[in-house]
Amino acid sequence: MTEEKEYKNLIVQGAIYKTTYTRKFEDRLMWEAPNENLLYSFIPGTIIDIYIKPKDKVKEGETLLLLEAMKMQNQVRMPFDGEIVKIYVKKEDVIPKRHLMIEIKPKILK
Amino acid sequence: MSLRSNVLDLRKRKREVQKGGGDKAIEKQAKMGKLTARERILALLDKNSFHEYDLFVEHSAKDFGMESKVLHGDGVIIGTGTIYNKPVCIFAQDFTVAGGSLGLMHARKITKIMDHALKMRVPLIGINDSGGARIQEGVNSLAGYGEIFFRNTLASGVIPQISVILGPCAGGAVYSPALTDFVFVVENISKMFITGPSVIKSVLGEEISMEELGGARVHAEITGNAHFYAQNELECFDQIKKLISFIPRNNSRKALPYPPKSPQKGRKIEDIVPGDPRIPYDMRDIIKGITDGSDFFEVMEHFAPNIIIGFGRMEGETVGFVANQPMVLAGVLDTDSSDKAARFIRYCDAFNIPIVTLEDLPGYLPGVDQEHAGVIRHGAKILYAYSEATVPKVTVILRKAYGGGYIAMNSRHLRADFVFAWPTAEIAVMGPEGAANIVFRKEIAEAENPEEMRQQKILEYKEKFANPYVAAAQGYIDEVIEPKETRPRILHALKVSENKSVHLPAKKHGVPPF
Numbered sequence: 001m002t003e004e005k006e007y008k009n010l011i012v013q014g015a016i017y018k019t020t021y022t023r024k025f026e027d028r029l030m031w032e033a034p035n036e037n038l039l040y041s042f043i044p045g046t047i048i049d050i051y052i053k054p055k056d057k058v059k060e061g062e063t064l065l066l067l068e069a070m071k072m073q074n075q076v077r078m079p080f081d082g083e084i085v086k087i088y089v090k091k092e093d094v095i096p097k098r099h100l101m102i103e104i105k106p107k108i109l110k
Numbered sequence: 111m112s113l114r115s116n117v118l119d120l121r122k123r124k125r126e127v128q129k130g131g132g133d134k135a136i137e138k139q140a141k142m143g144k145l146t147a148r149e150r151i152l153a154l155l156d157k158n159s160f161h162e163y164d165l166f167v168e169h170s171a172k173d174f175g176m177e178s179k180v181l182h183g184d185g186v187i188i189g190t191g192t193i194y195n196k197p198v199c200i201f202a203q204d205f206t207v208a209g210g211s212l213g214l215m216h217a218r219k220i221t222k223i224m225d226h227a228l229k230m231r232v233p234l235i236g237i238n239d240s241g242g243a244r245i246q247e248g249v250n251s252l253a254g255y256g257e258i259f260f261r262n263t264l265a266s267g268v269i270p271q272i273s274v275i276l277g278p279c280a281g282g283a284v285y286s287p288a289l290t291d292f293v294f295v296v297e298n299i300s301k302m303f304i305t306g307p308s309v310i311k312s313v314l315g316e317e318i319s320m321e322e323l324g325g326a327r328v329h330a331e332i333t334g335n336a337h338f339y340a341q342n343e344l345e346c347f348d349q350i351k352k353l354i355s356f357i358p359r360n361n362s363r364k365a366l367p368y369p370p371k372s373p374q375k376g377r378k379i380e381d382i383v384p385g386d387p388r389i390p391y392d393m394r395d396i397i398k399g400i401t402d403g404s405d406f407f408e409v410m411e412h413f414a415p416n417i418i419i420g421f422g423r424m425e426g427e428t429v430g431f432v433a434n435q436p437m438v439l440a441g442v443l444d445t446d447s448s449d450k451a452a453r454f455i456r457y458c459d460a461f462n463i464p465i466v467t468l469e470d471l472p473g474y475l476p477g478v479d480q481e482h483a484g485v486i487r488h489g490a491k492i493l494y495a496y497s498e499a500t501v502p503k504v505t506v507i508l509r510k511a512y513g514g515g516y517i518a519m520n521s522r523h524l525r526a527d528f529v530f531a532w533p534t535a536e537i538a539v540m541g542p543e544g545a546a547n548i549v550f551r552k553e554i555a556e557a558e559n560p561e562e563m564r565q566q567k568i569l570e571y572k573e574k575f576a577n578p579y580v581a582a583a584q585g586y587i588d589e590v591i592e593p594k595e596t597r598p599r600i601l602h603a604l605k606v607s608e609n610k611s612v613h614l615p616a617k618k619h620g621v622p623p624f
Contacts, residue, residue, distance in 0.1 A: 007390065010440045012472040013512070013544030017388045017440035022415060023331065024446070025439060031478035044314040070313065094315055 037085070039076065039102040045069025047093045047101075056084045057107070064102060065089070082106040127165055127182045131206030139206050144277060144299055145343055147187050147202035147210075150237055154347045155191035155200070162189040164219045171213060174246040181207050184215040185240075188223040190232075193354045196366075199227035202237035205277050210240035212283065213247040217254025224261040231360035233270040235350065238287060239277030255282050262289035267460040269360050272350060275300040275326075275336070276343060288335065291457055292353060292409070295326035295336040296346045302329055331412040334446060339412060352407055356421040356428050357461055364462050365428035371402040373597065380593040383470075387509045387536060390436040393418055396468060396508065397431050400424070400597040406431070409454060414446035419454040421463075425601055430458035433468035434519070436509075443515055444475040445488040452491035459499035464604050467520040470509040472541060489518065490623040496524045498620065502607030504600055507531040507578065507587070513540050522586045527610065528603040530596070531578035531587045538580070542572040 007018040049066040052058060063075045064084075085103040089095060130136065130146060139146055145153065151160055169176065169184045185207035190199050201220050203210040220236070227234040243251040265271055266289065273287035274294045278301045287293045287302070295302075303324035310316050310323070322328065330339035338353070340346035358365045379399035382391050398404040401422030408420035416439040419432055432451050434441035458465050474485060496503070496518070504527060505520045516537060520526045531537065539545065547554070550567040557563035581587045591599050 010442075012440060012442060012476060013540050014547055015388055015472060015541045015543040017390070017436070017472060019390050019436065019440040020438050022438060028477070028479045031482075044316070096315055 036079065037104055037106075038100055039064070039079075039104065041067060041095050041097055041099045041101055043067070043069040043074065044096045044099075045074070045094070047089045047091055047095065048073065050087065050089070050091060052084050052087070052102075054084050054086055058082060058084060058104075067095075067101075076101065078104070080106050124165065130182055130204045131208070135206035142299075143342075144205070144239070146206060147204035147237065147239065150274075150276065150343065150347075151187060151189070151191070151200055151202050153344065154235070154350060155193060155198070156195065159191040160189055160200075161191065162187060164188055164222065167215050167219055169213050169215050169247075171244070171247045171250075173248075176246045179208075181213075183207065184213060184219065185210050186212075186216045186219050188219045190223075190226070193351055196354060196359055197230070197232045198235055198354070199223045199230070199232055200235045200237070203240040203277075205239040205241075208241075208244065210277065211242060211244035212240055212251050212254055213244035214250040214254055216244070217251070217257060220254075221257050221261055224258070224265065227269055228261070228265045231269055231362070233272065233354065233357075233359055234265065234290075235272045235274065236286065236290070237274045237276055238279040238283065239275075240283060241278060242281045242283055252282070255286070258286050259289060262286055266291070267361060270354075270357050270461065272353070274346065274350065275302055276346075277301070280304070280306055280324075284335075292337045293329070293335060294338045294340065294346050294350060295329055296340050296343055297326045299343065300326040300329070300336075302335060327412075330410075334410065334413040334450060336413075337410050353421075356407060356423075357463070358428075361460055361462070367426040367428075368402070368423055370426040371423075373399055373401060374404040377404055378594075379596060383508055383532075383534065383593070385534065387470075387472075387534075387541075390440070392437050393433045393435045393441070393468060393470070396596075397422060397433060400600065401429075401431075402426065410450055414444070414450045416441055416444065417447035417451050419451055424466075424597070424604065427604070428463050429604070430454065430463045430465045431468065432465060432520070434471040434515075436470050439475060441471040442473060442475040443471060443489060443492065443518060444480055445483045445485050448485075448488045448490075448492045448518075452495040455492070455495035455499055459495075459501050462501060464502040464504070464607065465499060465520070466600055466604075467503070467505040467526075469505060469507045469511050469516075469519045471512070471515045471519065472510050473513045473515040487623045489514070492518050493524065494620070494622045496520045496526075498614070498622075500610070500612040500614065502604055502610050503527050504603045504607075505529045506591075506596055506600065507535040507537060508593075509534050509536060510541065511535060511537045513538075522588075525612075527607050528599075529587050530589055530591045530599055530603075531582070532593050532596075533578065533590055535578035535587075535590070536572075536576035537578055537587070538575045542568045542576050545575070546571045 010017045010019050046068045048068045052064050058078045060080050062078045065076050067074045082104050088100045167184050169181050186203050188201040201223050271290035272292050273290045284302050301320050301324050329336035338349045377399040379396050382395050397406045406422045418435050522529050546567040554560050554564045578590045
């Protein structure tokens with residue numbers, strides 16, 4: 001096997017196979033557990049208004065900001081009772097999909 | 111007027127209309143490296159076989175100044191002709207006439223030739239080169255597209271439908287090719303997308319070129335929308351002609367046989383497959399070792415290359431091949447390869463082409479991305495397609511046939527007609543490495559030297575189960591054969607299956623996991 005050096009390893013059920021990869025396979029994204037304290041944009045668009053500032057205490061369901069995309073004003077809401085830690089966007093920003101917008105932390109139960 | 115002057119007048123009219131969009135537009139088309147619609151038809155069809163219809167059709171638009179515009183043939187050429195003396199219906203959009211835009215009469219010409227193809231049960235070839243809907247004709251152009259899509263669907267599985275993308279094919283227009291059986295694309299010429307780069311940029315802020323978004327290579331390799339990829343138009347036409355030679359003209363016929371040939375001398379399939387099941391080889395060498403003249407016409411060569419599909423001939427008869435490719439991703443099944451194989455199996459079944467499956471796979475591709483991409487529902491397509499297919503189905507297991515992969519690759523249990531295995535076949539619920547870890551977990555954990563014990567148990571499992579004889583003892587394998595017997599065994603199996611008759615339960619249609 002003169003070409004053996006070009007082969008890569010693929011492990012399927014404990015066995016290591018010599019093979020080549022496809023472009024799609026090499027480009028695949030590694031999965032990461034989502035951090036629910038980081039709010040990312042779910043669609044590319046423009047920030048048209050921000051209603052909160054850091055240290056604000058916010059209740060679940062309250063609107064944090066407006067993200068306009070596809071001619072629709074999408075309300076980004078607080079997923080649980082908590083506090084605003086940091087805001088990563090400002091009004092008029094045009095942001096791509098999966099862009100970090102706000103960092104929050106849950107209310108600590110006493 | 112005399113008859114002669116009438117004829118001269120007709121000729122003059124024809125010459126005028128045949129010029130399409132005129133010299134300037136034709137020059138522009140040539141500058142883009144493209145042939146004109148008429149040149150394309152003449153290059154593809156047998157010499158002097160093309161007969162045109164609806165040459166004098168004119169558009170019917172009245173708004174936005176359209177009433178004063180003359181669009182020759184309304185931007186599309188339709189007709190009939192032959193390829194290798196077999197009849198075909200054809201249409202070609204003419205980009206030199208209003209950018210090949212689709213208006214009501216343009217669509218009516220296309221649907222006329224589609225109706226003809228379906229009625230006459232002959233293949234339909236559509237050459238797409240169009241800027242899209244003719245905005246001035248509004249909802250009439252949308253109606254036109256809808257009428258085309260509907261006919262594509264009705265004709266599916268009755269006549270072969272071939273789409274050739276030789277220019278832009280954007281927005282709703284892409285759905286006609288997507289509904290047809292085979293899509294041909296050409297480097298630098300084909301562009302297919304739902305939403306173009308400029309809209310994507312203005313709405314989403316993503317910047318991408320047309321080529322990177324929906325060029326030929328993208329559709330051949332990434333999206334799986336295209337089945338054949340060529341460097342230039344003439345190569346593309348050769349591919350179409352070759353495809354036509356392999357397939358029947360409709361679903362009530364078989365493909366025309368060619369004079370039988372032996373595989374090329376010197377192709378010894380027994381020397382190709384390494385003994386160690388973890389070492390790859392090129393499965394195409396095995397296919398070429400058993401087909402007539404070692405000729406294999408691969409379909410979707412660049413998309414999901416971990417599975418190979420395509421046509422070859424055996425003793426002159428067309429055969430569809432489905433084979434795992436150990437050289438790419440170890441030949442695993444995944445979302446794309448399942449999708450690719452399933453549609454091909456259904457094509458072969460619809461058009462009376464026997465299917466030969468060559469198997470060597472370690473199972474399904476592990477990974478979060480695969481699970482989340484729906485490998486369950488995509489993987490189910492291949493099971494559905496094989497189970498439902500009633501054409502002769504022959505399987506040869508060369509090496510690995512593990513777990514769900516074994517079941518999926520046309521196993522006896524999905525009603526393969528004949529299943530052969532090489533003596534190197536390993537038919538088991540999983541590979542020895544994985545199985546030993548589970549079955550002998552306790553022994554391995556409690557051993558003084560667990561790794562040594564693991565290796566020992568792997569070997570033990572291998573000797574006992576990693577062979578074709580356990581499955582053969584159950585009759586799941588019909589015969590264990592020597593590699594050199596592969597071609598004669600398949601040939602015989604196909605011969606005795608010639609009059610195969612299987613009836614599935616009566617139903618309107620199944621509900622496959624699309």
